[in-house]
Amino acid sequence: MRKLKKILIGAVAAFGLAAPALAAERAIIVLDGSGSMWAQIEGDARISIARETLSSVLAELPGDLELGLMSYGHREKGNCGDIEMLVEPAAGTGAAIAAAANKINPKGMTPLSDAVRLAAENLRFTEQKATVILITDGLETCEVDPCALGSELENQGIDFTAHVLGFGLSDEDGRAVACLAENTGGKYLSAQDGDDLVDALTAAVAEVAQADPAPEPEPEPAILDENFTIEAALAEGGELLNSGTGKGLAWELRQAGERVEFGYGVPTKQIAPGDYELFVRYGPIEQSQPVTITADTLAAPYFVLNAGKVIVRAYADEGEPVANGATIDVAYPGGDERAYTEAEFIVPAGEITVTAKVGQGEVSESFTLAAGETVEKELVAGVGLAVINASYVEGMTVEDSGMAVNLFKATKAIDGSREKVGFGYGPGDEYQLVPGDYVAMVKMGEAIAEAPFTIESGERTEVNVVLGAGVAAITMPGAYSFEMFSAKTDLQGNRQKVGFGYDAEHQTTLPGGDYVVVVTYDDDSETEASFSVTPGERTELTVEKGASKSKTK
Structure with missing residues (x-):
């Protein structure tokens, strides 16, 4: 790790010191915050390596290096828009970047292409030299082509370079992201373990350190030669999408059915006549029209998207905060979408139905959305909370995570069955349920018990299921197998089997009562021993071949 730190220090310092005669270098580190960053390299989590390394590197940076930090996938799961500039590029940001990296909690998607694009735009890559250093352990998961992005940034930028550092990627996966760096003149650095990582960074740093200073850019023309933009509004005569509201706009130009240009957001650029x-x-709305582009006229095709915005928040009950993990669905003319907790949708105008599900509670609302309109809906599922625990006897709580919980509606069908509404494991499990009567069934070992309970909207209900059981610990030296039976026989003289196994030691939870264990040995001989289980107590039984004894605690 010390060697890796030195290499990284050299790498970042090289960006700041390669051309001392020029203006201060500006760069943004884009750090992968997706869930896979918890994977390990040589026993250390990838995110931990990144945090520790950044802390050391930034402590020794030149004072005039303007460096920023961006991350993605670190705030929520399943959201391709989870990209955040944590530290704006500026001189002396080392401590701030290290502190921000220490707070990253990987959990979500890998929108690496959009993150690199946003970093480049932040650095004003079309106006001045800019560098983005992407650190990722995974591939793009948000349907953006990193290879095409690299070409686009190279074509649009004054002197733009992206370097990609891959953690534990296969050769095939590496090629899928290497093009992002190679298409901008940067390097892809592959590492399968700590030593590989050191070697790759050493080679990259050597090349950067030996590179000649970038030439002075050609003087920009006094008048920008931009001949193409797009004007789009949600409704006829409505406000046009801009660089903020139009970030979700995707566009492409085709000739003879082949794509020749594409981009995101509202463009202002030079296109060949x-x-x-x-x-x-834009969202689910797709439109097209022919356009003629000339060298001396600004082409500004106008689109009326006939759409609106729907904002939905879901709550467990009135007065509660927004419900984490709530599922939100919106159905609109021609399609539907899903999001979680709190969501904003761009949808076609018309009849809209929004549905929120919180635990077992579900609520829907339908309305008509006009073009250009923004509608906010707050949906209250009206659920209560059930917290399920169990005890061997009153006052003796079960703390074993092997406790299985099943929840049913209390009302039985005509065949005697009950509808299951939830299941889980361990004490203290929580379930959001609609108001009504329920039954909690808890199974611990071979002991099963039920307890009825009632849920009221917005209320917390503590449910304790008393098992009326104890623990039996059986030691059987030399045993090949064993079977346990209830001591009581039925009318046919049969005993109910309550367990079996092939271990010489066995521990389980049993309802209070009398039992028999039959131990079989390698020579096919058997030894039978009787024991009793008292609720809330531990029974220890040693079965010696041909004899037995028991002890209750």
């Missing part, structure tokens, strides 16, 4: 078919997509 010619006749094109322009396709735009």
Whole structure:
């Protein structure tokens, strides 16, 4: 690790010291915060290696290096828009970046392409030299082509470079992201373990340190030669999408059915003159129209998207905070979408139905959405909370995580069955349920018990299921197998089997009562021993071949 720290220190310092005669270098580190960063390299979590390394590197950076930090996938699961600038590029940000990295808690998706794009835009890559250093342990998971992004950034940038550092990627996966770096003149650094990582960084740092200073950019023309943009509004005559509201806009230009240009957001750029078919997509809305682009005229095709915005928040009950983990569905003309907890949707105008599910509670609302309208809905599921625990006897709580819980509606069907509404393991399990009567069934070992309970909206209900059971610990030296039976026989003289196994030691939970264990040995001989289990007590039984004894605690 010490060697790795020195290499990284050299790598970042090289960015700041390679051309001392030029203006201060500006770069953004994009650090993978997706859930896979908890995977390990040589016994250490990848995120831990990144945190510790950044802390050491930034302590020794040149004072005038302008460095920032961005991360993705660190705030919520399943959200491709979970990208955040944690520290804006500036001189002297070392401590702030190290502190921000220490707070990253990996958990979500890998929108690495959009993150690199946002970092480049933050650095004003179309106006000045900019570098993005992407540290990732996974591939793009948000349907954006990193190879095409690299080419686009290279074509648009003054002197833009992306370097990609891959943690534990296969050769095939590495090629899928290497193009992002290679298409900008940067390097892809592959590492399968700590030593590989050191070697890769050493080679990259050597190349950066030996590179000639970038030439002075050609003087920019006094008037920008931009001949293409897009004007789009949710409704006829409505406010046009801009760099903020239009971030979700995707567009592409085609000729003879082949894509020749594409991008995201509202563009203002130079396009080769010619006749094109322009396709735009904003949320689920897709439209197209022909457009002619000339060298001396700004082409600004206008789209009326006939859409609106729907904002939905889900609550367990009135007065509660927004419910974490709530499922939110929106159905609109021609399709539907799903999000979680609190969501914002761009949808076509028309009849809309929003549905929120919190635990077992579900609530829906339908309304008509006008083009250009923003509608906010707060959906209250009206559920209560059941907390399930169990005890061997009153006052003796079960703390074993092997406790199995099943929840049923109390009302039985005509065949005697009950509808299951939840299941889980361990004491203290919580369930959000609609108001009504229920039964909690707890199984611990061979002991099963039930307890009825009632849920009221917005109320917390503590449920304790008394098993009326104790623990039996049986030692059987030399045993090949064993079977346990209830001591009581039925009318046919049969005993109910309550357990079996092949271990010489066995511990289980049993309802209070009398039992028999039959031990079989390698020579097919058997020894039978009787024992009793008292609720709330531990019974220890040693079965010697041909004899037995028991002890209750």
